[in-house]
Amino acid sequence: MEGLLNQPQWRVIDQSAVGIHFQALQSFATDDTLCASVGALEAPATARTWVHHNTVVLGIQDTKLPFLKEAREFLAEQGYQSIVRNSGGLAVVLDEGVLNISLILPEAVKGIDINRGYDTMWQLVQNMFADYHQSIEAREIVGSYCPGSYDLSIDGKKFAGISQRRLRKGVAVQIYLCVNSSGSKRAELIKQFYEIAKKKEQTKFEYPEIVPEVMASLSELLNEQLTISDCLLRLLTELKKNSDFLFAGQLNAAELELLPGYYQRIVERNEKLG
Structure with a gap:
């Protein structure tokens, strides 16, 4: 699976310490911008790291919940803003203890099968924490929030x-x-969100029944207090192993021109959804 990890160059854009004014909507617009430039081979393969403060990111299906407005008000009362992302999935929690990593790869030369993309990220995470000698599985964890066949879990x-x-x-x-x-505390927040947003109503889409005990942090699972910086160092080490040239970068001039358009699109989508 390390074929896609192995790139001639890896550009790293670290936005993990930008702070409270860096909004999740900006993040998703940035990934769209990078997809366009990397896909057009106008920029090298890029790894972007990002952290957001107290944000619940909703999926498109979440916008169909019958009591969504009331549930979003609940999140606001708990100190969380909520936004709707432009990729798949359901509600997830982002805060200062959650590191997000985006690998942006070109599909221009030959197509990247969807499972191959997932497997590449799974392999990267296994490599990053290999020294703990823990089996990291990729399978759906029933009872988790935003469940999927590539949930990563330990025990x-x-x-x-x-x-x-x-x-x-x-x-x-x-x-x-x-x-x-x-x-589990993060999962409890999403459990309450769905309880308020759905109540006892029947819905066409089956939303997850959250069981907070099936979710944990890496620090809890590895019995070691890890920091965002620890994980960033592990990421950079793995990317360096898989590249002839690893460098820190920012958006180039062409990307800076594209970004406002992609940002406006996601802002408008969120405005439409209220």
């Missing part, structure tokens, strides 16, 4: 979820890693 407890965004021959494979603090 049956989920600590990460993977999604993909494909745009203009670019592929963004995105993961959230619950690095520290309580995974």
Whole structure:
């Protein structure tokens, strides 16, 4: 699976310490921008790292919940803003203890099968934490929030979820890693969100029944207090092993021109959804 990890160059854009004014909507617009430039071979394969403060990111299906407005008000009362992302999945929690990693790869030369994208991120995470000698599984963890066949878990407890965004021959494979603090406490927040948003109503879409105990952070699972910085160092080490040239970068001039358009699109989508 390390074929896609192995790139002639890896550009790393670290936005993990930008702070409270860096909004999740900006993040998803940035990944779309990178998909367009990397897909057009106007930029090298890029790894972007990002952290957001107290944000619940909703999926498109979540916007169909019957009492969504009331549930979003509940989140606001708990100190969380909520936004709707432009990739698949359901509600997830982002905060200062959650590291997000996006791998943006070109699909221009030959197509990247969707499972191959997921497997690449799974392999990367296994490599990053190989020294703990713990089996990291990829399978759906029933009872977790945003469940999927590529939930990453240790001893049956989920600590990460993977999604993909494909745009203009670019592929963004995105993961959230619950690095520290309580995974079950995050899950409890989403459990309450769904209880308020759905109540006892019948819905066409089957929303997850959250069981907080099936979620944990890496620090809890590995019995070591990990930090975002620890994980960033592990990521950079693995990317360096898989590249002739690893360098820190920012958006180039062409990307800076594209970004406002993609940002406006996601802002308008959120405005339409209220």
